[in-house]
Amino acid sequence: MSIQIRLHCFALLFIFSLMSVSLATAEASEVSVQLKEFQVIAAPLTVRAGKVRFVAVNRGKDKHELVVRIKENGKYRELGEIEPFPPGVAKDIVLNLSPGTYELSCQLVEMEKGGTEEHYKEGMRVEIKVE
Numbered sequence: 001m002s003i004q005i006r007l008h009c010f011a012l013l014f015i016f017s018l019m020s021v022s023l024a025t026a027e028a029s030e031v032s033v034q035l036k037e038f039q040v041i042a043a044p045l046t047v048r049a050g051k052v053r054f055v056a057v058n059r060g061k062d063k064h065e066l067v068v069r070i071k072e073n074g075k076y077r078e079l080g081e082i083e084p085f086p087p088g089v090a091k092d093i094v095l096n097l098s099p100g101t102y103e104l105s106c107q108l109v110e111m112e113k114g115g116t117e118e119h120y121k122e123g124m125r126v127e128i129k130v131e
């Protein structure tokens with residue numbers, strides 16, 4: 001292979017890699033999710049179907065997690081999860097979602113003096129729509 005052809009190959013590879021990066025970024029919708037005691041705040045609340053990146057930030061004082069579930073016939077089915085992570089940290093998960101109603105929640109249960117504290121029951125959940 002001549003040097004010139006090799007250079008062309010590198011240039012093409014470079015262009016293709018740039019194209020795939022920009023396509024991947026363009027495809028995914030992004031939902032920002034704030035977790036705190038005891039609330040899940042998501043924005044936007046409606047996204048288009050396809051790849052959705054959930055960027056979760058723990059703005060609380062305790063560890064929280066993010067569980068993504070789809071609502072089917074009144075029941076929830078889990079699709080993905082970001083394991084519990086500490087305050088001040090951001091984590092993300094990308095899921096391929098079809099149209100429907102989804103729930104973002106924290107399902108942590110903490111042992112407290114005199115009982116348990118269930119983050120979900122305390123209000124750590126929000127529904128979003130995928131269209």
Ligand SMILES: [Cu+2]
Nearest residue numbers: 064106108119
């Ligand atoms: Cu929590």
